[in-house]
Amino acid sequence: MCRMTFLLSRVFLLHSQLLTVYFLKGGIKDGELAQSLELSESEWLEVKIKIPLSDAQIARFIGADDERRNLESVVKSIKKARHEARGKLRKLTNK
Numbered sequence: 001m002c003r004m005t006f007l008l009s010r011v012f013l014l015h016s017q018l019l020t021v022y023f024l025k026g027g028i029k030d031g032e033l034a035q036s037l038e039l040s041e042s043e044w045l046e047v048k049i050k051i052p053l054s055d056a057q058i059a060r061f062i063g064a065d066d067e068r069r070n071l072e073s074v075v076k077s078i079k080k081a082r083h084e085a086r087g088k089l090r091k092l093t094n095k
Contacts, residue, residue, distance in 0.1 A: 006038075007077075008084075010037055010062060011078050013036075013037065014047065014051060015051075015053060015055075016051070020048065030044055030048070055078045058078055
């Protein structure tokens with residue numbers, strides 16, 4: 001089984017409109033998605049209509065401030081996390 005970190009699950013969900021639609025069409029409710037992201041349902045509904053978010057928007061969303069060095073660092077972490085997750089997903093789908 002592949003478990004994603006909290007950061008990675010946020011990155012995937014906030015970056016992919018298709019994944020969000022997939023979950024919602026699959027029966028997962030907005031409240032459940034909000035809870036998994038540690039958001040109120042109203043916060044989730046505001047964010048949901050803006051998806052897909054850019055890496056910089058996700059970085060700010062998860063708490064990076066606008067101090068250039070911190071924001072760039074978080075954006076790099078997001079890109080790295082997404083790359084690693086793709087590798088894990090490939091391994092799972094190739095089995």
